[in-house]
Amino acid sequence: MITSIGAVSIAAVRGLGAFLGFVLSSLRGFGRTRRVIPRLLRSTVEQGTRCLPVIVIVGGFTGLVLGLQGYHVLRRFGSEGLLGTLVSLSLVRELGPVLTALMLIGQAGSAIAAEIGIQRNSEQIAALQSMGIDTHGYLVAPRLISALWVYPLQTAVFVAVGLGGGWLSGSVLLGVEDGVYWNSVARAVQMADWRECGFKALVFAVLSLGICCFQGYHAHLIRGASGSRAVSAATTRAVVLSCVAVLAADYVITSLML
């Protein structure tokens, strides 16, 4: 019992160290690769354009339901005028960065983990290595680096669409005055809230993309599975671990910043 707890905690600490080393060597390896622009564009499209529809849809519905729920709660206190405050602060501080990260993990992160896992499985990674190409720098770094601008932009899109959704349900459907809604939005969100939002987006970007690439890259090390099983196990693990990491990091950042 005690030894197994010890083993698990040692493994966890080792995994953390391996993950950090993985991210750092990816960034270092980026400098050793050439023709980086096409690969950066490709991963921007992979995480950005491809995921834009789902971000818009989820953002819209999140805003709609926030407007609906918020309206009915606030009406009890006679302060429907604060609906914009409630919707905008929830979106900017919490839901925007977190849900964006979760959706990007679901759509882009899982795809990346599976793709790298298959490349590992079919020896494509070994082939890159044999050609003297820095595999971290070639496969992982462009994805990590483009996540640094994709996540904040996607979060902005999410928040903007969400505010629109809140307006749609709060003002158009439930009758809070337009001006009241937008004014309380404008007054509620301060620069500090945007800083928190952007900081979270950046941290989630590195965490989630890093974990997804890490799991795919090490698909061959998964115990008790090989071949396509290992790829699917790696993908599952990538999605679960990065979601947990994002939520845990969210708690830590929020408690430090409030």
Next chain:
Amino acid sequence: MSQPARLEFLTGLFVLAGMIAVVWLSLNTGRGNALSGPTYLIEARFANSGGINTGSSVQLAGVPVGRVESLRVDPKDYSSVATLRIRADLQLPTDSMASVKTSGLIGDKYLLISPGAEEQFLKPGETITMTESSVDLESLIGKMAFGSVQQDKAPSANQSSTAP
């Protein structure tokens, strides 16, 4: 479209969407108590400015006209000194009064300026001396519960003027 051109187009599409969102958000939020145009600073001295923070709104007749720039304690008489940033096109008479108000029962605190009748106007850096401190809700409720509140005396109990 060729492969690279397609890639560039799709990337551009995403960046465009992101930029539109950022610009729209920056236009629609963060206005908070931000002031556009020229401003000047004056001070206000309170016995108790509880609830007011840096960034709190300063209003006149219900319209935001400035914000609290900073807050400090005067070490000589232990009063609280708030520096207010006021729109430059607004001249305040020297006998104006500043009071700490609450928007709604549980809302944010803000400073309400009630203009006086003097011909002279406050110059930048000068101090509003007529101030009304925040209403201490808890003690008010306490007094009400023990029945010691006198209807017409309640506001004056909390009123204090501190000479500079």
Next chain:
Amino acid sequence: MSPPPPLLEARDLCKAFGDHAVLQGVHLQVPRAQITCLLGRSGGGKSVLLKCLARLMPFDSGELHFDGCHLGNRESDLAAFRRRCGFLFQGNALLDSLTALENVCLPLEQTTALPANEIRARAQAALEQLELGAFWQRHPGELSGGMQKRLALARALVSEPELLLFDEPTAGLDPLRRNAVFEMIVEQQQRRGFTAFIVTHDIQEALTIAHQVALLDGGRIVYAGGPDGFAQSQEPALCAFRDSQQSLLAATQQLRQNNRTTQS
């Protein structure tokens, strides 16, 4: 007159997976500008040895010498080694998201500072040489097994390596294609003069094209020398291997073609 030093030399190479010792002190010399074939039974560690030689897999103990110099773990040494050494994977390991041309361009793009049009010209020339010129826009998935093999060879050759390691280049091919692949290797080797090291099951073909043959058995090299010596040697391990292989080859030529995929 002493012969020139071998291009690649393994000294006392050991590798174990858990309790299972695959390589138990391999001594091997790969002579310069010749074709060396490594034979051995399936699962006998041939591919492991090859990956250790290519530094794609860490080994437990032993030394590698490349071009007379000890090949340690220094990154600059390894990078130089990789520039001069190519590897052909059993499964070709082509990047399936890139086209044929992009696959061949990749090593030049990433490891040299050549201008883009020069890289393209060289890649196109390599494709032409292997009769893939018309297929440059295809993805690897859209090519037949033999064409994929040729594409992998084109990718390995385009950076003009001095040493080329082949991991079962004929696995999964029918006898006709098998001969074509060997022919192609011999032709390219004679044209470019690189050193080839081939892991294979095809004993007959190996004996035909190789300048030197090595046999891996029980984790050790039990024979290394000319093909004639291999055919005539009386060493027991060798005889057993030769006989079994030859009787199998003679009796089940047809069956074998079907079995090969499952065997490897």
